[in-house]
Amino acid sequence: MKLNLECIPCFMRQALKASRFCRLGEKEQEKILREVMAVLLKERWDKTPPELAHVVHAVVRKYCGDPYGEIKRRSNELALKLYPDVKETVEKSGDPLKTAVKVAIAGNIIDFGAVDKDDVEEFNLMDFVRKVVNEELTVDHCELFKEKLETGESILYFADNAGEIVFDRILIETILSIKKFRVTFVVKAGPIINDATIEDARQVGLDRVVDEFRFISNGEVGVERNSPEVGRWIEEHDIVISKGQGNYEGLSEFSGIFYMLMVKCPVIARHIGVDVGSKVFLYK
Amino acid sequence: MKLNLECIPCFMRQALKASRFCRLGEKEQEKILREVMAVLLKERWDKTPPELAHVVHAVVRKYCGDPYGEIKRRSNELALKLYPDVKETVEKSGDPLKTAVKVAIAGNIIDFGAVDKDDVEEFNLMDFVRKVVNEELTVDHCELFKEKLETGESILYFADNAGEIVFDRILIETILSIKKFRVTFVVKAGPIINDATIEDARQVGLDRVVDEFRFISNGEVGVERNSPEVGRWIEEHDIVISKGQGNYEGLSEFSGIFYMLMVKCPVIARHIGVDVGSKVFLYK
Numbered sequence: 060m061k062l063n064l065e066c067i068p069c070f071m072r073q074a075l076k077a078s079r080f081c082r083l084g085e086k087e088q089e090k091i092l093r094e095v096m097a098v099l100l101k102e103r104w105d106k107t108p109p110e111l112a113h114v115v116h117a118v119v120r121k122y123c124g125d126p127y128g129e130i131k132r133r134s135n136e137l138a139l140k141l142y143p144d145v146k147e148t149v150e151k152s153g154d155p156l157k158t159a160v161k162v163a164i165a166g167n168i169i170d171f172g173a174v175d176k177d178d179v180e181e182f183n184l185m186d187f188v189r190k191v192v193n194e195e196l197t198v199d200h201c202e203l204f205k206e207k208l209e210t211g212e213s214i215l216y217f218a219d220n221a222g223e224i225v226f227d228r229i230l231i232e233t234i235l236s237i238k239k240f241r242v243t244f245v246v247k248a249g250p251i252i253n254d255a256t257i258e259d260a261r262q263v264g265l266d267r268v269v270d271e272f273r274f275i276s277n278g279e280v281g282v283e284r285n286s287p288e289v290g291r292w293i294e295e296h297d298i299v300i301s302k303g304q305g306n307y308e309g310l311s312e313f314s315g316i317f318y319m320l321m322v323k324c325p326v327i328a329r330h331i332g333v334d335v336g337s338k339v340f341l342y343k
Numbered sequence: 344m345k346l347n348l349e350c351i352p353c354f355m356r357q358a359l360k361a362s363r364f365c366r367l368g369e370k371e372q373e374k375i376l377r378e379v380m381a382v383l384l385k386e387r388w389d390k391t392p393p394e395l396a397h398v399v400h401a402v403v404r405k406y407c408g409d410p411y412g413e414i415k416r417r418s419n420e421l422a423l424k425l426y427p428d429v430k431e432t433v434e435k436s437g438d439p440l441k442t443a444v445k446v447a448i449a450g451n452i453i454d455f456g457a458v459d460k461d462d463v464e465e466f467n468l469m470d471f472v473r474k475v476v477n478e479e480l481t482v483d484h485c486e487l488f489k490e491k492l493e494t495g496e497s498i499l500y501f502a503d504n505a506g507e508i509v510f511d512r513i514l515i516e517t518i519l520s521i522k523k524f525r526v527t528f529v530v531k532a533g534p535i536i537n538d539a540t541i542e543d544a545r546q547v548g549l550d551r552v553v554d555e556f557r558f559i560s561n562g563e564v565g566v567e568r569n570s571p572e573v574g575r576w577i578e579e580h581d582i583v584i585s586k587g588q589g590n591y592e593g594l595s596e597f598s599g600i601f602y603m604l605m606v607k608c609p610v611i612a613r614h615i616g617v618d619v620g621s622k623v624f625l626y627k
């Protein structure tokens with residue numbers, strides 16, 4: 060999906076937020092913002108939002124390193140604490156698979172890029188999970204998902220954020236409790252915002268659940284989402300799951316993907332045809 | 344008040360919004376956004392937000408002319424239609440002056456810069472006025488205002504938006520019903536966003552109510568708010584009223600001003616120490 064011009068001020072908001080998050084002074088913040096503007100001016104704007112986000116966050120990394128590293132660890136810890144409760148909610152529900160899908164979508168609320176939330180502990184995550192579990196999804200392609208699971212044998216799973224991946228683990232475990240699948244879990248090849256990396260996946264025990272990890276770009280290392288290589292990964296698997304907005308934006312040229320996301324920005328909302336705040340399980 | 348770095352992405356959002364408002368194509372919108380970034384990079388960022396907004400909206404004007412001209416006329420018409428009802432609400436209230444202050448603050452909701460509202464008719468303005476009239480203000484220096492009115496003889500009134508100025512007229516008429524004052528009404532010297540100009544003031548009959556008009560800069564013509572000349576205007580008058588966020592930002596180096604505003608952005612909210620959405624009547 061091509062960048063919307065609204066993404067440009069949003070990138071700058073993200074860069075400012077990150078530079079404040081890592082407690083840089085006003086002067087440094089201004090320097091980052093100016094450099095972000097300069098690199099954005101040098102870029103073509105007909106790329107996908109994640110591609111441009113990469114150049115923006117490369118500037119952030121230059122001055123801040125990995126600003127969200129510590130909070131990613133804490134997000135993982137917090138979500139791990141909820142693991143037993145959430146797992147029980149899924150297992151005791153009338154439709155464990157559908158409940159696990161809702162749980163995985165609810166987990167997508169943990170986000171330090173798209174929304175102006177400063178801490179994962181600012182709101183009660185467990186209350187939020189329960190709320191989403193008891194609501195209908197705005198778009199719900201769960202029946203089709205169940206059909207595909209019946210015949211499929213392999214799953215390619217594009218993860219989004221740290222913390223959230225605990226709920227992805229619960230969804231994958233729920234799927235594996237139905238029957239055996241070969242599961243490939245895709246994380247970022249290096250740090251960007253609070254996106255999950257291999258370290259996060261290991262912290263939450265996903266290395267004991269999935270068969271293989273693959274790596275997409277954080278702008279520095281790894282392959283871009285809209286690359287022929289990622290196209291081959293998608294072809295190699297029977298079922299493709301994509302979490303969050305960034306993957307939705309970056310994978311949109313491919314088809315046959317189950318998107319699970321909380322809709323956080325008006326650009327994505329209009330693209331899908333739903334309101335901001337919607338919980339979406341969309342096959343496309 | 345010095346620019347906050349959060350204003351920078353906000354300026355870009357404003358420029359994009361204006362370029363869409365005047366129905367420019369995607370290519371032109373990108374051109375404006377890039378040019379806005381380029382001019383912002385050339386500027387020092389230790390100015391007031393309105394000063395930088397001037398260079399931003401100069402770019403907008405170059406491509407769009409006066410994008411909000413037509414909607415300003417309509418805002419004035421809409422507010423004029425409400426004039427009899429609002430006037431009656433003020434006159435029949437237990438405290439007409441305080442009610443007129445609340446009405447003038449409620450009118451500050453008409454804004455196409457700070458908030459993402461596309462049309463003045465999107466919400467029911469009269470309902471909103473009634474709601475504000477029946478609420479307490481978050482900051483309320485009305486008693487001090489009454490005291491100053493008792494001894495004062497002249498008023499300098501910095502207006503904000505078209506439409507809103509109908510409610511300013513009601514406040515001024517209410518003040519003049521107490522006793523005689525020399526009233527100087529300050530509008531923009533030329534078009535910028537939906538800010539009131541002399542044409543707007545005439546459209547709503549303010550030329551028959553006030554004694555004199557003065558003009559502050561839209562970035563092209565007129566004097567800047569934080570200029571020695573405006574300082575002299577303030578000294579020349581006994582009571583100074585300032586409407587809206589732009590005047591709050593631009594006049595902050597002066598003291599002895601009654602600010603009336605709806606708080607629309609987090610930067611101003613933090614500066615005043617209230618929440619976004621607050622209705623404020625602050626003497627400073």
